[in-house]
Amino acid sequence: MTDSKTVPTAATVVALEKIPHAARRMSISTCQLYREAKAGRLKIIKVGVRASAVNSIDVDRWIADRIAAAKGGAA
Secondary structure, three states: OOOOOOOOOOOOOEEEEEEEHHHHHHHOOHHHHHHHHOOOOOOOOEEEOEEEEEEHHHHHHHHHHHHHOOOOOOO
16 A cells, blocks of 8 residues: 655755855855846745745756856756
């Protein structure tokens, strides 16, 4: 008998990261993060009147793209 309940994993749970935290993970400035969003490479989500965040999966993908580009792969 299988259980219909699934346990969420890191790959299925969407987490939001505040802009400064995401920028530190990406090793860029917050200003550069906003430039990346303006260029369409990241999506900024408003989480409050004075707070914004980005999807952690998008940040992971952005980092992986930069690594692939540095190794000569397609970004």
